[in-house]
Amino acid sequence: MAAQFIRQLGALKVKEVPDFLARKLSAENVTRNATTFMEEYRVRYINTGSPAPIFHVLGGVFTMAYITCWPAEYRHMIAAREGKH
Known part of the structure; x- marks a missing residue:
């Protein structure tokens, strides 16, 4: 679909x-x-x-956690990059 x-x-x-x-x-x-x-x-x-629904839920939780944590990790990466220059 x-x-x-x-x-x-x-x-x-x-x-x-x-x-x-x-x-x-x-x-x-x-x-x-x-x-x-x-x-x-x-x-x-x-x-x-x-057992596939268990894996689907785990994958969804992992994806949501990654999406919510990514902005902070990206800011840290940029700050570390700017600090090295």
């Missing part, structure tokens, strides 16, 4: 993007797609007893 969205977005001219996003990212479409995704995820991973 996401690959199709990206392909459609890539085929547009820049001036067509706002209208495309307004159609695709309406509250109704987002709700419907999120519900469909969660149902497919439940059938594929949760109902089968797969």
Whole structure:
């Protein structure tokens, strides 16, 4: 589903993007797609007893931690670089 969205977005001219996003990212479409995704995820991973959801949560937590810590680490890197010159 996401690959199709990206392909459609890539085929547009820049001036067509706002209208495309307004159609695709309406509250109704987002709700419907999120519900469909969660149902497919439940059938594929949760109902089968797969350990994949644990890894998905761990990956999500790691990613969020990295995103929230990155600005401070970047500031430290810049300060260290400027201090060496």
